[in-house]
Amino acid sequence: MHFILHSDIDQGSIRANLGRPEYSYYFVLRAFLPALERLGTVELVRDPLSEIDPIFDRCRDRGETCVHLSFSPPNKTPLGLRCPSIVLFAWEYSNIPYESWDEDPRNDWRVPLGKLGRAITLSGHTARTVKAAMGEDFPVRAIAAPVWDRFAKLRAAGVPTPIIAGAVLRIRGIVFDSSMLNLSVDLLVPPLRPKERTKETEASSEGISSERHADATPVTDRALPVADADGPAGEGSGPATVPPEPAAQPPRSLRYRLGIGKRHLIEWYRETLRDHLPRPLSQAVSWSGRVGEASMRAVLKRLDPAQVARLKLDGVVYTSVLGPTDGRKNWFDMVTGFCFAFRDTPDATLVLKMIHHEVGDYRDTLILLLSQLAPFRCRVIAVHAYLEDKAYARLIRGTTYYVNTSLGEGLCLPLMEFMASGRPAIAPRHTAMEDYVDEGGAFIVDSSLQYSVWPHDPRWMFRSERYRLDWESLVAAYRESYRIAKTAPERYAAMGQHAAKRIHDLASISVVTEQLRSFFQPEPIAAEPSDRASLPPLVAVESA
Template structure:
């Protein structure tokens, strides 16, 4: 039975305390890309808007709810529990009203029970709560289809900070810039086009009282690097083996794994992980040219094997800086999430601009483990040769200033996902007046249109619910048309250079739709309405 607020029973209004819980309690810098990590950012975004309605308390465990409720009731306040998580992870019962705040990107919500958990059927969770908040109109519509048109589900996007809206107040301010990251950086212009594994700038182990560490990435070859021989391409046999191994793995996952007993698939997975670890340990270090003692140290040394931890000293990543010029395209995504479809993003970019050296694609990888993408990145770059456009990959944590610098240096944001529950990075760049290249399906339909983006074409295909261990086709997602992505790259480049008025108009339209969708005042009003109506 749905629990309501005291206002519903005619009693005087009481101050409201919002209990905020995401279930993701790890350090986000160390767990970036892990399951449900994005709800950390969703909770933090909503907290600013909720603080203007009542007080907020972030709880780290559901076991804290009852004790917190008792204290708040003694203080004369009523509580509302907001669970920022998928519905199948949310508590079904609580002593106070519960809102599940969730994102969903597929064509229907889970409506079957599996693994003997009633919550796997989301309709049961929504029926117990009696209300819900989705992050998009797409998800809200699916809930109404499953629960009935009158079910109180409220589509409310994550509020964005005002600083992002201020970044886009000046038109046409990109086409050059400098970005920095305290982590690892791979640049095809600085490191060469034929790495067996991407060549990364190394971490450093400072003294106990470290000075600021900075390393610059050259735009072109230095005297030291030009004297050295260019990196040799890997042998055809090695590349063929890598490609064959990749497609064999995809064939196993798509066609064979579901036919095998679970005990066999677990055993194969264990063997595969062990093989990967052994291969990384036994892999010889990348060799470079003989060191010239008369020449200065190179700005970008080759990445050595992982250093062993030093007792009592915490490893600190160096601050890497890289200068950008020309038209810059940026994407921020979790490379381990297959829905992001970053392979199409990279291949279409290299094909569209293979003869243009003044175009750059910056891919910020939102995952703490570099091994989730570096092998595939090396394989794709080797197979895409030759190309003259520039590819930069960033891996590490960006603070607000570094993230803002990345936005300022960007001309277009690129999204090639098969489905999206919200896509916070896309919204953040658009709020700073950066037009997009993106499809207008799922959650992106709320804010992507031809006024602010180059809209990609797509079809539909069968898919599975991502948390369903049965891997049964129960839902649909969208398959991007690769040719439309190539055309969008070329058209956007032409508009940026030849039609600055149209580019500026697209940026203003992007910023305006974000103000109307996810500014703090707009979200606060929607939250207040949801709380009063539920």
């Protein structure tokens, strides 16, 4: 069998696309490669519209079965190819999109799924949402990405110790360490500038220096200490009688001006012009907008940080790998709960491995949050860097627990990888995590459903549901996990072994290979899947 694989992001572009929508499909594709190679020949393509059908024709001429696996959401999977295509995707909301927008029927996911005829999802939750929309007879199979085998060396190192002693990471990137920062809400207030005084004011204000203080500090975009309430002192200074001048606004950068211009231009186009354009022209404008955005980002792109940071981890270490600009990851709850639980616990550390292409997109938000939480004796570290496999393994070795506080997961590869390495977790048990998170290997955080929107819907219409966490339950999980790490190493070891077994049973190469074999072999794959004649009413799927 010949497998043609495609993802919009490949090895050459992954670093520049970290944190962008669908970036994680590259890692999912990479995880599936060993299992697919056991079933046949694997070929990766970069341009599916021009490359797939010629490969399919050659396979058909020599009598070889050929199928295209699209690692992308259904609305971004190419349709109309001669080669049969199967979409492999993740989804964490209570239902799949059942409405279209932007004059593109593919945004109603029932349309591309009906044309493709079958699908693979990364979790049982997603498979249930597909069946709810497409009917119980729709051929969809939940198959998790096989991550178990990659971490055999970490498991072979033995049962991890819950108390980390001097784990050292050398990271080529940027590290924010709360223990090295002078965190205070007061430092977020810009210094006051003395008001320019006229000769009349100087003559009538006894005790006020006749000269403007030479050391007056200009306002910058950095957090600076607050000036004394009486203003800068000069010769013969006394209480100020003139109110201070409002702080000057920081200069607007090129990035800021381009971003504002882009936002207003898009809003103007959508509100006044798009509906009056012929569809081919509106599609061309949409395409040109994407090209323009890529060009703008190329102009503003910064070089990767060259410095190497040395990071030492001690005590009970909690780690999470997340995209800081993805609101679904809910890392504010993670950080606030951690600092509340361990405000007076100096040997508790939270490591946030940030997955994003631009540190400036979240740096100020992070510093503001930590400053609002200060003072605290626990340690919060944010790492902005791309970690190669060896550095990632060192991070796992230096971790006691993995933490997930997301509002929904389509799979969560990092959580599975840490569990496969024998690290217990703190996590809710909803969406994809229902497949492998339980009380044997994790401290469960309570959650409940809330109304939500589909994240890529520009209309922001409330059509779906996601989960919200019980913050008090999260704090309790932090405290109980710390107690277990410090006082019950046997239970910690048992939880780690249970977590690893759950991932083995779900996501080892041997298990996934057999699941793929049974999915592809029951019946021949039709060259042109027919559209489904009718679609059942869509309902929200609640997790069991």
